[in-house]
Amino acid sequence: xxxxHIEHPGPRATVQDGGRTGFQHQGLSPGGAADLRAWRWANxxxxxxxxxxxxxxxxxxxxxxxETRLLLAIxxxxxxxxxxxxxxxxxxxxxxxxxxxxxxxxxxxxLLTYLAVVGGWQTRKFLGSRSAVAREGLDxxxxxxxxxxLPSPPGPDQEACDELLLRQVPPSFRAxxxxxxxxxxxIPGPDHALFDTMDLAxxxxxxxxxxxxxxRMGYRxxxxxxxxxxxxxxxxxxxxxxxxxGDGKPMVLLNDRQTIGGYPVPATVPRLDCSRLAQCRxxxxxxxxxxxxxxxxxxxxVFEEQLRSFTWSPExxxxxxxx
Amino acid sequence: xxxALPQPRIVPTAEDAVLIEFSQQIDPALTPLIAAWxxxxxxxxxxxxxxxxxxxxxxxxxxxxxxxxxLNIIRSLKxxxxxxxxxxxxxxxxxxxxxxxxxxAVGPDLAALAEARQLSTQQVAKIHSDTCYxxxxxxxxxxxxxxxxxxxxxxxxxxxxxxxxxxAGSVGIANRQTAVYPAVSPGGWQLIGRCPVRLFDEQSxxxxxxxxxxxxxxxxxxxxxxxxxxxxxxxxxxxxx
Numbered sequence: 001x002x003x004x005h006i007e008h009p010g011p012r013a014t015v016q017d018g019g020r021t022g023f024q025h026q027g028l029s030p031g032g033a034a035d036l037r038a039w040r041w042a043n044x045x046x047x048x049x050x051x052x053x054x055x056x057x058x059x060x061x062x063x064x065x066x067e068t069r070l071l072l073a074i075x076x077x078x079x080x081x082x083x084x085x086x087x088x089x090x091x092x093x094x095x096x097x098x099x100x101x102x103x104x105x106x107x108x109x110x111l112l113t114y115l116a117v118v119g120g121w122q123t124r125k126f127l128g129s130r131s132a133v134a135r136e137g138l139d140x141x142x143x144x145x146x147x148x149x150l151p152s153p154p155g156p157d158q159e160a161c162d163e164l165l166l167r168q169v170p171p172s173f174r175a176x177x178x179x180x181x182x183x184x185x186x187i188p189g190p191d192h193a194l195f196d197t198m199d200l201a202x203x204x205x206x207x208x209x210x211x212x213x214x215x216r217m218g219y220r221x222x223x224x225x226x227x228x229x230x231x232x233x234x235x236x237x238x239x240x241x242x243x244x245x246g247d248g249k250p251m252v253l254l255n256d257r258q259t260i261g262g263y264p265v266p267a268t269v270p271r272l273d274c275s276r277l278a279q280c281r282x283x284x285x286x287x288x289x290x291x292x293x294x295x296x297x298x299x300x301x302v303f304e305e306q307l308r309s310f311t312w313s314p315e316x317x318x319x320x321x322x323x
Numbered sequence: 324x325x326x327a328l329p330q331p332r333i334v335p336t337a338e339d340a341v342l343i344e345f346s347q348q349i350d351p352a353l354t355p356l357i358a359a360w361x362x363x364x365x366x367x368x369x370x371x372x373x374x375x376x377x378x379x380x381x382x383x384x385x386x387x388x389x390x391x392x393x394l395n396i397i398r399s400l401k402x403x404x405x406x407x408x409x410x411x412x413x414x415x416x417x418x419x420x421x422x423x424x425x426x427x428a429v430g431p432d433l434a435a436l437a438e439a440r441q442l443s444t445q446q447v448a449k450i451h452s453d454t455c456y457x458x459x460x461x462x463x464x465x466x467x468x469x470x471x472x473x474x475x476x477x478x479x480x481x482x483x484x485x486x487x488x489x490x491a492g493s494v495g496i497a498n499r500q501t502a503v504y505p506a507v508s509p510g511g512w513q514l515i516g517r518c519p520v521r522l523f524d525e526q527s528x529x530x531x532x533x534x535x536x537x538x539x540x541x542x543x544x545x546x547x548x549x550x551x552x553x554x555x556x557x558x559x560x561x562x563x564x
Contacts, residue, residue, distance in 0.1 A: 024374040024385070025361070026529035027461040126525065136465055137506060138525065190336050190344065233349055234460055234469070236376035236383025238337040260378045260462035268337040293393050296338040300388050 002068045003151040004117070006144055010061025010104065013144040014216075015121055016255075017053040020129035024236070024259040031131035032255045034216055034278035035112050036271055037175050037303065038076035042116035044307050045073035045093050045167050052120030053130040055150065057113040060104040066096035067149065071118045071156040071164060077110035077279060092168035092316075095161060109177065110279040118160060119153035133256050135217075166316025173306070173318070178276035179284045185273050185291035189242060189265035194229035200266060202226070204288045208250065212282040216256040218243075219277055221286070225249055226266060234262035240269035254278055270296035272303060333400050335393040339373075339385055343400060346380035349499075351457045351472060353380055358534025359415055367403050371396065377533040378460035379469075416458070416534035421503065421518050423452065423494050423539045424547035428556040429517035430494065436479055436513060447515060450474050451494075452539040456501060458531050466505035466523025468531035473499045485511030490557065492517045494539070505529075519552030 006013075016039065019032025033039030033056055043052045055062075060079035071093065074081055078090040082103050088094040096102060104113060123130045124140045132141045144150075156164075176182040186204065208223035225248025237243070241253045243263035252269050253261070254277075269277060270291070280286060311321050332344045343360070346353055361377040364384065374385035386396050425448035427434045437444045456470035463469075473496055481497045486509060489495075493504045495512025504510060505522035518539075522530045531537065548554060 021373045021385070023528070024376045025461060025533070026523075027463065027465045027467050030374070135508075187335070187337060190334060190342050231347055233347055233379040234462065235342065235344070235378045235381040236340070236385075238340045238383070238385070240337055258462055258464075259376055260460055265336070270338045293335045293338055297388050297392050300338055304389050 001149055001151060002154065003122075003149050004070060004102075005065045005067050006062070006146060006148045006150065007065060007101075008061065008063040008146055009144040009148070010057055010059060012058040013062060014056050014132040014134065014142070015053050015123045015144070015150070016056040016131050017120070017129055018051045019131050019255060020127050020133075023127055027259055028127070029133045029136065029256050029259060030239075031129070031133040031216075033114065034255050035076055035114070035275040037275045038112065039114050040307055041091065041169050041173070042073045042075040042114040043120070045075070045169065046071065046116055046118045046164060048116060048118065048120055050307070052116065053123065055115040055121060055144070057104060057115060058111060060106045060113060062102070062104045062115075064102050064150075066098055066100045066102070068098055068152070069156065070096040070152060071161055072096065072102075073116040073167075074113065075116075075169065076113040077107035079104040079107040079113050089168050091174065093164050093166070095165055111281050112279055117150075117152045118156045118164075122151040122153055135256065163314065166314075167312045168316060168318075170318055173310075175272070175276050175279075178273075178280050178286050183287040183289040184277060185270050185296060186242070186267035186288045187270060187291060187293055187296060189267045190235075191229060191232060191264040192266050194264060195244075195266045196227055199224075199226040203250070203266065204290060207285045207287055210277075210280045210282050210284045210286065214280075214282060216254055216278075218251050218253040218257055219280070220249060220251045222249055228264045232262055232264045234260040237261040237265070238268060239271055240274045241265055242267045242269065252277060270299070272296075272299055331404065333397055333404070335397065336383070338393075339388045341384045341386075341393060341396050341400060342381055343384065343404075344381040349379055349459065349471065351459075354457050354459055355415055355534055357382060358532070361533065364400070364403065368399055371399070378462070416532060416536055418455070418536045418538060419531065420538050420540055421520055422542040422546065422550055423448075423516040423518050424542055424544060424552060424554070425451070425516035426544070429490070429554065430515040431557045432479075432513035433515040436477065436496075436515065439479075440476060442476070447477050448541045450477050451496075451501065451515065452541050456537045456539075458533055458535045458537060459500075460533060461529060461531060464505060464508050466529040466531065467502060468522070468529075468535075468537070469500050469502055470537055471500045473501050475499070479513050481511040482513060485509050488558075489514065490517070490553070490555065491521075492519060492552065493557075494518055514557065517547070517552060517554075519547055519550035
């Protein structure tokens with residue numbers, strides 16, 4: 001078998017692509033890579049299709065042995081990756097011969113690290129996606145276990161290795177950390193007008209802490225409570241929907257969320273900021289600021305354009321595509 | 324018959340989603356219209372829409388923000404909405420019959436509910452299976468359909484503390500809604516029986532759709548087993564929730 005043999009998956013590792021779209025009306029959670037930016041860069045480093053499946057590794061700790069020659073890319077939370085003990089770059093490509101061992105330490109900051117392979121990991125596809133939503137209990141679409149083999153496509157040939165091997169993503173292209181001065185954006189949500197204006201003001205003037213009740217389904221935050229208005233019936237919820245349950249503490253829904261929810265929604269965090277939030281650990285602080293849909297769509301377009309327009313020179317320098 | 328449809332609110336709720344909301348209330352009469360709207364929108368905007376989630380009084384439309392923007396989507400939705408109110412409000416969904424073995428062994432809350440309402444367990448089963456339920460929404464887990472309205476005589480709130488593990492097929496009540504758990508999961512609905520039919524599998528996907536109507540049919544133990552039901556007694560049957 002071709003691929004990567006998982007000796008130890010670390011605290012939690014799942015296969016994720018862009019998610020399972022088109023089936024939310026049946027109650028299927030879309031799942032998908034929680035840090036859209038890091039996941040896209042990992043694939044971009046290998047000239048992969050943009051939707052290729054990567055391994056999403058929580059808090060590092062992974063140890064794996066190559067069954068065959070593998071050309072991989074790594075991005076996201078920096079966890080001092082090494083191959084047979086020799087350090088390799090945090091946001092770059094790496095090569096493994098059969099029998100080589102890749103080891104990731106616990107990241108010094110952030111949470112999620114992405115591991116891509118040329119052509120994408122070939123785990124089971126269900127309804128167009130390889131994304132694992134662990135709680136849905138679908139066969140072979142769950143959390144990676146010790147002894148699993150991550151199947152890889154054939155290749156890479158020598159030419160691809162020569163072309164891809166020196167690539168790295170410079171720090172300036174990565175997302176600012178969520179706990180920096182750069183606040184997470186909030187699009188006014190469907191129940192914005194039902195909330196108390198003082199509560200809404202506190203939402204953007206206060207610090208909120210990430211609690212330990214945070215995972216791929218959603219992040220529960222601790223900070224000033226908002227009084228939730230009543231009388232909402234369940235409706236579709238998106239990645240980034242901010243729910244305010246009875247205790248008034250906001251919860252930001254992420255990729256593995258349920259498809260509908262009945263708590264009032266004062267705001268929605270846009271997708272690229274969800275990516276930053278998903279990199280936070282319990283205890284990290286975040287701040288919010290209001291933004292409108294147009295600003296968030298523009299940011300998303302700029303990100304897509306950046307991926308389209310930048311590639312690497314044979315020496316591994318990131319440069320703007322000519323023409 | 325022409326539909327008397329409230330003019331919906333159409334607002335962007337995320338950079339990739341627009342909400343079409345008719346009502347904040349649970350209204351069984353609205354569901355056929357929501358289902359019909361969903362079908363029409365899917366047909367008209369299928370090339371732009373990535374997901375379309377009907378629920379109670381609303382439809383959430385998801386789109387790819389790399390291929391369209393919210394002004395374009397809202398404009399499309401508004402122009403389509405001008406022609407949609409002509410839709411019939413006659414129920415369009417299928418009628419699906421679901422067999423249920425109403426028994427304390429698999430419905431750990433059945434006896435207490437019957438006692439509290441001074442009914443026999445058979446009467447609770449009859450009241451539950453006499454109503455034709457509307458499927459309002461799917462969610463919580465794949466194939467989980469929220470249905471109503473449950474007769475007030477047997478309507479009962481969710482448990483204070485949800486159970487950690489509920490067997491697949493469990494039939495529950497939460498206030499005036501009822502549902503069948505498609506798979507093993509945690510849950511807080513009060514359980515009165517078990518259904519042998521699978522509500523979700525990977526080949527045929529979800530059995531129920533929003534707009535379908537469901538009629539439960541009380542079956543005995545033998546028929547329950549013949550239909551493939553698992554009569555393993557509920558493990559926490561004696562526990563105090």
